[in-house]
Structures are given as structure tokens and as C-alpha cells.
Amino acid sequence: MSNHKEPASLEPMSQFDYVRIFEQGSGKNLVLSPGEYRIVGVSDAYLEATMTTREQIMGELVFDIFPDDDSDPRADVTKAIRHSLETVEMTKQPHSMPALRYPIQRPESAGGGFEERWWDITNVPVFDAAGNLMVINNHVNDITALKNSEDLNARLRSTIENINDAFFLIDTEWKAMFLNQRAEKLLDRKAADLVGKYIWDEFPEAKESDFYIQYNKAVDTQKTVRFVEYYEPLDKWLQVSAYPVSDGLAVYFRDVTDERKNQDALKLNKERFDLVTKASHDVIWDWDIVTDEVWWNDSLKEIYGYHPKDVEKDSKSWLNRIHPDDLEVVSEDIHSVLDSTQSNWELEYRFRYQSGDYATVIDRGYVLRDEHGKALRMIGSMLDVTERRIMDAKLRQAQKLEAVGHLTGGIAHDFNNLLTVILGNAELITEQLGQQSHLRDYGNMIISAAERGSELTNRLLAFARKQPLSPKAIDLPELFSDLKVLLQRTLTENVSVEITHQPGVSSIEADQVQLESALLNLVINAHDAMPNGGRLSIETCNTTLDDVYVEMFPDVKAGDYVMIAICDNGSGMNAETLAQAYEPFFTTKEVGKGSGLGLSMVYGFIKQSGGHMRIYSEPNHGTCVKLYLPPLLEIQEASSEPVQLAQPQHGKEHILVVEDDPLVRDHVVKLLESLGYRITSASSGDEAFERLAEFSSVDLLFTDIVMPGKLNGSELAVAAQNMYPNLKVIFTSGYTEETLMHQGRLNYGVHLLSKPYRRYQLADKLRSVLDYE
Secondary structure (H helix, E strand, C coil), X not given: CCCCXXXXXXXXXXXXXXXXXXXXXXXXXXXXXCCCCEEEEECHHHHHHHCCCHHHHCCCEHHHHCCCCCCCCCHHHHHHHHHHHHHHHHHCCCEECCCEEEEEECCHHHCCCEEEEEEXXXXXXXXXXXXXXXXXXXXXXXXXXXXXXHHHHHHHHHHHHHCCCEEEEEECCCEEEEECHHHHHHHCCCHHHHECCEHHHHCHHHHCCHHHHHHHHHHHHCCCEEEEEEEHHHCEEEEEEEEEECCEEEEEEEECHHHHHHHHHHHHHHHHHHHHHHHCCCEEEEEECCCCEEEECCHHHHHHCCCCCCCCCECHHHXXXXXXXXXXXXXXXXXXXXXXXXXXXXXXXXXXXXXXCEEEEEEEEEEEECCCCCEXXXXXXXXXXXHHHHHHHHHHHHHHHHHHHHHHHHXXXXXXXXXXXXXXXXXXXXXXXXXXXXXXXXXXXXXXXXXXXXXXHHHHHHHHCCCCECEEEECHHHHHHHHHHHHHHHCCCCEEEEEEECCCCCCEEEEHHHHHHHHHHHHHHHHHCCCCCEEEEEEEEEEEECHHHXXXXXXXXXXXEEEEEEEECCCCCCHHHHHCCCCCCCCCCCCCCCCCCHHHHHHHHHHHCCCEEEEEEECCCEEEEEEEECECCCCCCCCCCCCCCCCCCCCCCEEXXXXXXXHHHHHHHHHHHHCCCEEEEECCHHHHHHHHCCCCCCCEEEEECCCCXXXXXXXXHHXXXXXXXXXXXXXXXXXXXXXXXXXXXXXXXXXXXXXXXXXXXXXXXXXXXXXXX
């Protein structure tokens, strides 16, 4: 027998023993039965980590407690665990799983929801003595803190790499510890080439600059420093922030070269802007819409009288000075632009001067918006156009009067044609009535009415500047001396008259009859404005209208004039009445007291004479009418107009009558035939020209001026006299055409018989022209 003694055999451990071992361990263990994966054991650490109790999970299938269906947020993790357990069963080997993000469900008492954890899981098989798989130990290592630390470092590095600034760390010995990619790009150096290197050796130029001074200041004071410095080797301006840290210096820096250039350009632009605003006569403004702050340039003081420092700092500095009647329109208009996508705004309105008067301004603005289209700022200029608008109004008034003049001239022309027929036939009828006095009285009444109509049309022609003038030299003191008696008879005793003449006042050249009529009209108007008496003053003097004055009145020529002023201290006129004063038929007098043609006639006569007329008037203060007429520059020779014969005579000459109005043409033909003349008639210049070729001779052409067709009266006369050089010509018209006139007077050698005319006037005109050699 051998002395060798066999060791005592150990009793095989049961499943229960293994479960007790795992449960009592300090690790996080979950003991599962193979196959169905029922929970047969669990450690306290595992229960604490999963926030469950032993009673909740013991004896349960693990995938009932931790579902692996897709509706559970832990589904991906539990599927991975199932796969690992199946692998252990199949291979009979331990299986380690990669780190997993494992959501732990909180109990409702802890607020519910899930708490994110990171687990490192290993599934280990446990066998019995026969080698059969007895249990699987699911061992969990919670690596959440380590994972979070790694994530934090990764996020920190990622953040540093992705910040907009370049960044590097310097240790206490001025060696580079770390550079992000932006620092590498900005410094044009690789991190691998710089880390561990002494920075002042790598960047020697920096040691002689503010970089060295400021970095040392940050280390010495343990306070952050910020500065901007130019680094010549890189040709860049760098904005730097250096923060002291426990193991050195953290430096953030970025390239601000473009910003620096922009700042310099902005400074230059500001200087230019300041110069432009000083040179410009416009008011420049800048409105910060977000803060409601408004900036004005110094032109606000120069033009409107407000010092920019003294006005409100917000939009009230603008709104409070807009005319009350315009405020709502302006506010609505500017906000309609601000609330839209438009960039430009422009409006004309009234803005108050410091004096209290209002200027007419054109305001323009440009809107600056953010990327969403919201209005942030508005910059603009305000232009004072008060004088321009006054000029525009005067020009419109002049154009209006010109248009009315054309209209009234045309009406007068047609009316004179009718009056010619009425007046001529009334004369013939009256002459043939013989001794029938009661019928002759009717005829004379027709003649008187026609002559009054003729006076009316002459006034219209005076306004239209279509009347023929006979200018001559007029000595004004002598003229008013002759008129004084007539003026005193016109005025009542309670109106005093004072006439003064500047010593050496120049003579003028004008139609004396028309001038006297104009002066008498103005005196009568002045008298009517002083029903209770007053003072009438008449003054004459030499004056000059300069370029500044002419700028306000575009239809006036600069130069020397003789002024005649007729002033009263009567009722005066308001602005609205004054604006219509020159218009034909406009009157403020009672019905039947005035035709409304007085001032319009004076205006037309003065303009036709090359002059200017201006009225000054204020309610309850009176009116002053100033007439400006050109001075006489040279003595004009007397006209060679043939002297008219005292008695009308008959004749036998051949006369070609050209008149487009059939009534007038038939009437003239009968008149001339009654005087013994041989008559050929035509209805147009074209027809007359054709008929001229039919005759061997024609003694006189009696033609209207305005006619249809290619040839008017003056053109026909030229063509006819080319055919018959000795042909005499008399023009007739309801008004005088510009083709026959120069500066208001008839051209030399032109004979005109204005409509309407009497039979004896026609007869005398014919003989005076035919008999003139």
C-alpha cells in the first residue's frame, strides 16, 4: 500500500451558491438562467444603479423588465445584450460588449423619465461540475464619469478647434503647448513644428513689440490683457486677448486687418461726409429707427434757424416742425415705406422755420434694413424749395394768362367778324331809311351796341396782346400834368391825390392812348377800394430790375425801366384774390359795377409794350400797382403812314377780297360794290393765289390774315406782290397777327384795318392806300 494520501475532494457548488456569491459581491451583477434568461440573482449595487428593487425584478424574465421592443428607448441596448447572451450560450465563452449608452428609467417618485448612463458589460458563463452551463453572470462596469470626461475633453478640443479665434497655450517657460487649426493658418506654422518650442525664438520680431510687453504684463499681474498690434512679418493687424491660467497663458487672437482697413476707410468716409454736409446746402439727417435717435447736420441752423444741439434728440425734432395740415400725410407716407420692402422715400411738405414761417421742402431718405428686411436706419436730405415753388407758381400763372390770352384773342377775332357784319349792315339800313326817324333810331341803337361790343373786344385784345400799338415818346411829368384834371374829375372829394416824379425821370416809348386808358383804369380801381375816402399816390422814377429779381419772374428781362406806381390805402386784396387779379372777367365788384377786364387789359398792354407789372396788396392796408416800362433810348422818326382823306370817295379800281368767313366776305363785297369798285372774291389764300393768275392786273388786295389752307394773309400778300410788284395791300383782322408786328407796333409799310369797321372807315382806308404814291 502506498503511503500517498489523496486530497479531500471538494463538494461541487450549487447554482444557489454561485448566486449568493454574485449577489454579495461589490460589483454590479445580474445573474441569469440560461435559455429563458430569468433573473435568479442580483447584487445591491446593480439594484442601486438601475433604481429598481429586488422584489420588482427577482424571478422575472430579464427582457420583460428591460424590453427590447422598438417602442422602448433602451431597445437598441437590450437587443445588443440579448445578442451577447446568445453568443455566450453558443460559444460557452465570456463575451465583452463595447461601451454602451444605457438609459436608466427613473421611478415616478424620482421624477420619472430616463437618466443616461454609460456601461461596460461583460457576460460570463458559469458551469457545474459536469460542465453544464449553470448561470450567466451579467457584470456591469459604470463608466459614465470616464465617458463624460472624455466627451468633455473632446468637446473642449472641438470647441477650441471651431471657435472663430485662433488659440494657443503657452507654458510658464514660454513654450507652445497647443495650437488650434485657425492659429496654424493665421501664423502660417504647423502645430507640430511649434509645440515645445520657445515662442520668442520662433517669432523673434514679436519680442521687440507690444506682444512681449503685454504677455509679460498678463503673467506678472495675473490679469487678462487685450490689445491690437501690427505684426509686420505677417503684414497683419491682430486683436489679442491673453488669459493667465495655472500652467501658463491662454491666448486668443484674430486677424482684424480688414476691419482696421474698414475703420480707416470709415474714418476717411466720415471726413468726406462731414465735408460734403458742410459744402451741401441741403439739411442732412440720420435716423436710428431702433433707438429713435436723430442726427442733423449744421445746415439745420443755417437754413431753418435751429441749432442741432438745441432740438430734441429723437424724431420729435422733425415731427414737431411739420405743418399740422401735412403731419398725418407725412407720417403715413414714411411708415408705408418703412413697413414695406422699399428702400427709397421722397415727399414734398411744409417744414417750419424758427421764425414761424413755413418752408416748402423736398425730403428724401434711404432705408437700411437687416437680413430679415426690418428697417433699422434711415439717412436722408431735406431740400428747401420754397423759392422754386414760388417761381413755379408764377410761371404757371404766366402760362395760364398766356393760354387765356390765346383763348380771348380767338374769341375777340370771331366776335369782331360778327360785329363787322352787324355794324356795316346797320349803317346801310340806317342810310336807306331816309326820313323814317323812328326806324333810324333803331338802326343807330344797333350801331351803338355794336361799337360797345367793339370796345369790349378791344379790351380782350389788349389782354391777349393782339392789339396794334402806336408807340411814341412820352414825357411822364407832362402826361400826368395833362391827366390831372381828368383824374380829379374821376375821383370824389374825399380822396386826395399826390403825384411825384423823380428828378430826371426818363421818357418812355408807348402807345399814349392805351397808357392813358390803363392809368385811368388803375385810378378807378383805387377809388373803388376807398369808398369812405383815402389817399391816392402816383409816383414815377427810374429803376433797374437785376438778375436776382428776374429769377423770381422768368418772363421779365433784366435791365433799366421806368416805374409808374399807383398806390392807395383802401381795402386791399387777400392772396387768393391777388392770384386771380389779372384774369379776364374776374372782379370782386358788384354785378353791373365792373366787367373784370380792367386789370387784364392793363396787364396785356404792359406786357405787349415790353414791360412788367406787379401788384402788392394786403387786406385793410391798401394796394400798390407798379408798372415797369422800358425807357426811351432814341427818338423815333414819325411814321410815314399816309394821311387819311377827310371825305370818303368812291373808286373804280379792281380789288381782290379774300375772307374765309362767308358772312363777312359777302358783306364786304357789297360794301365795296356800293362804292363803285370792281370786286373779285376768294374764300382762302390758296384760292386767291390761283385767281390772281386769271387777271392781267389787280389794283389792291384786301385780305384777312388768319385763313385755312397753305397760305395765310401775309404769305398771300408776298406771293401776290411777286406777281404784281405795284399791287397795294390792306390787311384786315379781328386781331393783329405777330407776323405783321414787331415789339407791339405794325411793321413799316403795313396797312391794317381792324375789325369791326364802319363803311366810311373802309372807304377812307381804300382811297388813302390807293392814292398814296
